[in-house]
Amino acid sequence: xxxxxxxxxxxxxxxxxxxxxxxxxxxxxxxxxxxxxxxxxxxxxxxxxxxxxxxxxxxxxxxxxxxxxxxxxxxxxxxxxxxxxxxxxxxxxxxxxxxxxxxxxxxxxxxxxxxxxxxxxxxxxxxxxxxxxxxxxxxxxxxxxxxxxxxxxxxxxxxxxxxxxxxxxxxxxxxxxxxxxxxxxxxxxxxxxxxxxxxxxxxxxxxxxxxxxxxxxxxxxxxxxxxxxxxxxxxxxxxxxxxxxxxxxxxxxxxxxxxxxxxxxxxxxxxxxxxxxxxxxxxx
Numbered sequence: 578x579x580x581x582x583x584x585x586x587x588x589x590x591x592x593x594x595x596x597x598x599x600x601x602x603x604x605x606x607x608x609x610x611x612x613x614x615x616x617x618x619x620x621x622x623x624x625x626x627x628x629x630x631x632x633x634x635x636x637x638x639x640x641x642x643x644x645x646x647x648x649x650x651x652x653x654x655x656x657x658x659x660x661x662x663x664x665x666x667x668x669x670x671x672x673x674x675x676x677x678x679x680x681x682x683x684x685x686x687x688x689x690x691x692x693x694x695x696x697x698x699x700x701x702x703x704x705x706x707x708x709x710x711x712x713x714x715x716x717x718x719x720x721x722x723x724x725x726x727x728x729x730x731x732x733x734x735x736x737x738x739x740x741x742x743x744x745x746x747x748x749x750x751x752x753x754x755x756x757x758x759x760x761x762x763x764x765x766x767x768x769x770x771x772x773x774x775x776x777x778x779x780x781x782x783x784x785x786x787x788x789x790x791x792x793x794x795x796x797x798x799x800x801x802x803x804x805x806x807x808x809x810x811x812x813x814x815x816x817x818x819x820x821x822x823x824x825x826x827x828x829x830x831x832x833x834x835x836x837x838x839x840x841x842x843x844x845x846x847x848x849x850x851x852x853x854x855x856x857x858x859x860x861x
Contacts, residue, residue, distance in 0.1 A: 634829030678733040679797025686711040695766040708773035734794025746789040768798040
């Protein structure tokens with residue numbers, strides 16, 4: 578079990594291990610993962626957010642580092658369990674754990690702000706003002722870094738190598754998920770902050786156009802919202818939140834890697850983990 582899952586206080590996980598209640602074995606993968614991490618039965622909205630989070634971390638395609646680890650192992654004709662080790666050994670702080678950078682950035686931007694529930698609008702919290710201040714701080718740190726001849730720390734979760742160059746840039750994945758959540762009545766203060774931030778950066782002439790909010794920000798904002806209650810109550814620390822964020826990535830990516838392994842075992846050849854471009858497909 579992952580270190581952030583406390584089995585001794587999680588009755589749901591203890592009952593599954595004991596196998597006394599067979600009905601629990603019919604619980605969906607998504608709900609099982611949620612209850613393992615949060616030790617609570619999810620609300621419908623929480624389960625939808627969590628399901629979305631797992632869905633967008635499934636894969637970045639067959640060439641992504643974590644997928645390569647598994648595909649190279651299975652192409653060497655290793656057992657499936659060994660191929661999963663290849664996947665795990667190819668994840669780390671730069672791939673999988675880097676999502677915490679967005680959370681860390683938001684915690685800094687919202688420092689001193691009393692947030693009860695990031696899913697509820699609070700009249701006392703001015704998101705536009707917080708975003709404007711965050712943009713100003715970024716401009717100051719960038720200017721200071723350049724004066725010293727050192728590199729500056731970029732804002733995680735904005736801009737994209739493909740979705741750029743227009744007066745207003747949009748990552749269609751982010752826009753679609755935000756719209757669907759909005760229709761379902763699901764709001765997220767942290768996500769709204771990111772959407773205001775890219776506007777503030779442009780208004781203050783820090784960027785030449787309005788950057789897109791990318792999928793990394795979506796992952797970070799949903800993760801922080803789901804973890805907020807535990808973090809705000811002191812139940813978990815920032816370090817523990819980083820671990821949980823990494824584990825959330827692993828939950829989703831494990832399902833995606835299972836697909837990569839299955840794909841290779843069904844149509845791949847030994848010692849060859851490449852996927853011909855003509856056979857590559859994508860889902861929108």
